[in-house]
Amino acid sequence: MQPQTPITQDVMTIKRILPEDGLTNIVGLTRDQLRDALIGVGVTEKQAKMRVNQVWQWLYHWGVREFDVMTNLSKDFRATLAEHFKIELPEVVTKDVSTDGTRKYLVRIAGGHEVEVVYIPEKDRGTLCISSQVGCTLTCSFCHTGTQKLVRNLTAGEIIGQVMLARDDLNEWPEPGQGTGDNGPRLLSNIVLMGMGEPLYNFENVRDAMKIAMDGEGIALSRRRITLSTSGVVPEIHRTANEIGCMLAISFHGTTDEIRDKLVPINKKWNLEKLLEALAAYPKVSNSERITFEYVMLKDVNDSDEDARRLVKLIEGIPAKINLIPFNEWPGAPYKRSDSDRIKAFADIIYNAGYASPIRRPRGEDIMAACGQLKSATERARKSRKQIDADAGL
Structure with a gap:
């Protein structure tokens, strides 16, 4: 399936969300x-x-x-x-709560389509992982969402609506007399665009929604509390800095074009050289606003000492941190999680080279809410393991 252009995506979206009641949703x-x-x-x-x-x-x-x-x-x-x-928000169909406190919302939008939203509570903050598309067009082979074909872009209202419905559930809207921003209640303190879809294939709607989230007279999250994760849509990376200004994360995962072509097929369009050139020129990159390189650890695929050393060499000169993600398995997944000792050895090489290399602790695995596991429940129920494998080209 070829990626839709922004123009055709917008036309598709408009056709599906024309209000039947004639009222304009101001969200x-x-x-x-x-x-x-x-x-x-x-x-x-x-x-x-x-x-x-x-x-x-x-x-x-x-x-x-x-x-x-x-x-x-x-x-x-x-x-x-x-x-x-x-004033209309997406509808929460179900809410699952993990043993670790993670909350996963199945959310229904116009047209009856569904996306998933995840809230991850931590000691000093709460992060909301939101979606930007129904399904995804990128077919990354390690990602469950990638086995669900792209249906359409979310509107700006459907994107910011995910933030609002999570605040509803957390009961964190201010009471009279309370301030906004960091002075107000902040169970939801951070947003990551790491849910379903590729945010930079829905740039305008993502931009508008995040501008609303950052507006000081409303939800009032600072731009440094919002992180956009892209698989490498190179032409939109510079635009992200200029028009959104949020933090940037790259779904990287491979240190050679051969491996990354398999894991992140968009690499065939914009290879490592082109991607790294765009990141080195990212207007906001600095020691205080480092680019996060997300790296899922796949057993015997991309987790060798040689991979770690290549990764360090590739990002040389780019203020960065490496976020190591133990692979979160899903039914029919073609990969296994790297062993703990292997992940630690990989992290040590990166750390000794002078880069932060935190190992992400899997959250919400028992409710399929962890990184790379999101997929609408109807799509998950509809497909057998054999069908999932066929869609993934296995």
């Missing part, structure tokens, strides 16, 4: 889009900025779901809003 509209929408229903240009600020704070700071609750707006204006707009 996911940028400030400019919301301003234009309000002017379109009679708000004067002079008043539009104030109205945008008021609605924005109710929606993204206080987390309200009804226009009637917006008490600093006149009754007539609230009626106008209700006549033309709606």
